[in-house]
Amino acid sequence: MNKPVSLPVIDPAEPFQEAYQDVVRELIQYLKGGLGDNLHSLYLFGSVARKTAIPEQSNLDIVVITRRPISDKANSVISTIKWRFKRTYPFITDLSFQFGLAHEVMDLSSIFTWGFMLKHCCVCLYGDDLSTRFGEFEPSWEIAKHWNMDVDEWLTIYRRKIAEARTGEEQVKAQQVIAKKLLRASYSLIMHKDKQWIEDPTACGQQFLCYHPDKEIDIQRLGILLSGRLVAKRSVIGVLDDYGQWLVKAYKKTEFKIG
Incomplete structure (x- = not known):
């Protein structure tokens, strides 16, 4: 039987694929402007985060962590971002958003959900990187x-x-x-x-x-x-x-x- 190994962590220093670099930069600016001081941190997960995305086949998967529940106005901002990015960057098949509250992410009960996801499936784009609060995970x-x-x-x-x-x-x-x-x-x-x-x-x-x-x-x-x-x-x-x-x-x- 193989010995347990720590799960791999995505290298945050490795640049995103060229086709997605402008997308990511613009996304950060739009979300910072739309969510203001409620935005705690921002992450990518999925193939764009792993730098294996295929234009016209891959989604853009985003994790947004906020300090407080987002307002109706903020929800409208997210809808506008989805509409704008699909028009401006048609090679992105879809934009998928997941939202979490910072205090819930750090709750002990979230270690195998948020903790695992941020540590091993995401790259932090902006803010206080919560993945650093978690140790490495083993297959379990x-x-x-x-x-x-x-x-x-x-x-x-x-x-x-x-x-x-x-x-x-x-x-x-x-x-x-x-x-x-x-x-x-x-x-x-x-x-x-x-x-x-x-x-x-x-x-x-x-x-x-x-x-x-x-x-x-x-x-x-x-x-x-x-x-x-x-x-x-x-x-x-x-x-x-x-x-x-x-x-x-x-x-x-x-x-x-x-x-």
């Missing part, structure tokens, strides 16, 4: 369950989105999101045994098969959904109902064993 069931015990909720949401998709483009986007979630959740199910940290969804699926080789066909099907290939709705829903529900039960079973 605690991290896996805090990030994936909601897989049943994701299945319900994306099953409906796929069933109700009006265009092939809309369906493919939903397929890719849920396939990525299921592949990463599959690896997280065995992460506490494997003692590694893997982010690439395809690699997650392959490593998972080392422990569950009987699920090879299911992982192959998820790979097809992730690839962007349009698949018949009934086939996609079949994967979610079959493998997705197996995964939900496997999480509950593991939680019962480990706690």
